[in-house]
Amino acid sequence: MNIYVGNLPFSITDADLRETFSRFGEVSQVNLISDKFTGESKGFGFVEMANNSQADAAIKGLNGTDMKGRNITVNQAKPKTDAPRGGGFGGGGGGGGGRRY
Incomplete structure (x- = not known):
């Protein structure tokens, strides 16, 4: 199962996260997202x-708990969708009228 972990302190490492979750069972992979x-x-x-x-058990045991001064959010990760992200504006429009000679 893939688990989302949010509101992490910026100083957290892969090893920290692996250690925290391994108290609940075997961790296959850890992937911290960086800029x-x-x-x-x-x-x-x-x-x-x-x-x-x-x-x-890890989700129930860790969601809302303190990790280095921040209450983390832990839940089952939702699958990534290919849907467009919305936003943006429709096509352009012509410029102002005015007379052209």
């Missing part, structure tokens, strides 16, 4: 656990 330009943490990441019951 591609600065390399700094974005404050969230994903933890993958092979056993769903252990993952559920």
Whole structure:
């Protein structure tokens, strides 16, 4: 099961996250998300656990708990969708009228 972990302190490391979740079972993978330009943490990441019951226990046991001064959010990750992100504006429009000679 893939688990979303949010509101992480920016100083957290993969090893810290792995250690925290391994108290509930085997951690397959840890992926902290960082800014591609600065390399700094974005404050969230994903933890993958092979056993769903252990993952559920980790979600229940860690959601809302304090990690280095921040209450973290832990829940089952939602699958990424290819839907457009909305926003943006429709096509342009012509410029002002005025007379053309």
